[in-house]
Amino acid sequence: MRTIAVFNQKGGCGKTTTTIHLAACLAEAGKRTLIVDLDAQAHATMGCNVKMTDVECSTFDCLVDREDGCAPLSLADIAWEVLPQLFLAPGSIMLSAVEQRLSGAARREERLREALTRAAAVYEWAVIDCGPAMSLLSVNAVRAADTVLIPAETGYFCLQSVERARDTVNLVAQRTGHRPRVVVVPTMYDPRTKSDRAAYRQMRTQFAAELSETTVRFNAKLKEAAAAGSPITEFFPGCRGHKDYQALAQELMADTFAIQLEAAQASAQVTAVAESAAISQLTEELLGPQTAVDGVQFVARAPGAKRVQLAGNFNGWNPEAGSMWHDEGDGHTWRLKLPLGQGRYEYRLVIDGRWVADPANPNSVQNEFGEFNSLLEVVKPEMAAVGAQ
Helix, strand or coil: CEEEEECCCCCCCCHHHHHHHHHHHHHHCCCCEEEEEECCCCHHHHHCCCCHHHCCCCCHHHHCCCCCCCCCCCHHHHCEEEECCEEEECCCHHHHHHHHHCCCCCCHHHHHHHHHHHCCCCCCEEEEEECCCCCHHHHHHHHHCCEEEEEEECCCCHHHHHHHHHHHHHHHHHHHCCCCEEEEEEECECCCCHHHHHHHHHHHHHCCCCECCCCCECCHHHHHHHHHCCCHHHHCCCCHHHHHHHHHHHHHHHCHHHHHHHHHHHHHHHHHHHHHHHHHHHHHHCCEEEEECCEEEEEEECCCCCCEEEEECCCCCCHHHHECEECCCCCCEEEEEECCCCEEEEEEEEECCEEECCCCCCCEEECCCCCEEEEEEECCHHHHHHHHC
16 A cells, blocks of 8 residues: 655645545545545545544544553544545544553554554555644654655745755654655645745755656635535546646656565565575584585684684695685685595684684594694595495
């Protein structure tokens, strides 16, 4: 399920308008879409013509445990059908008590993400309407989203509001380890005014990497639709505002493949790290002398060593005749293969001039100096078979 959080700490920038009309255009495109009203003022709920007096359960009940000790409700259980393919999880004034109810609770910033995960089989898209404040609800929304949409009206204060919203996303990313995409959407743009044109040019310069291709132009029909409690797809289809939000929906739907690719790459990276750890563990388990048909492979671990040598009765105890080597990029594991036949061999490792027994070989014998040499007995396969008989 794609999850879009519509977030900006500044009020009056078109968050709720964008939430409702974007979700309606996604539904119009055949995507089963859920509006999640996460604002205690419940403007998205009222904008979908749902009366607060008729709301018995809200998103509050999906985030906190119930008083009877039961788990939170499912978003699908509280959803209202607004239009074909468009559903609403209503908000309520009770959302203002979420921070208090979840005070000290474990994983409290994960509550919305977990609720959306439980509803992922029911909806293809979720669009979250956030309140105009930095709160636990906003942290939940950013944590749950794969994309944070920052609506910014093309006015004097728009640049500052976008900077604050982007800083908030970065702060949540540092805290939770989850970094969603950020898309800045210019809203209520009126090219007839000099100030709007100047602000729009500055946005293009300052937020070039995050700015959407779509610009939502000023259109009175969008405000009229909100006042009537009707998405623009139903209130006045074909108007300029409808076309702009259709274009934004198409742009976000086109990003789906890139989002999925990034998620797959992140998963592959985690898998690669796990495989590397497994290989490292396997390598450690295979340290010491390994007998093969064509000789013996000696493997030793010496982190930080500049030189590792092998000295034994097979090379006259001459370290220079047993210089080991390591793979490029791995200065910890050293190897040397010798064509040793059947016999009993004593040896020691020489690590940067220091003689030590092989810690990976449990077999040893005391030498004439009172120290211990590592012991290796090589038995040819056919001789081992004879002994077994």
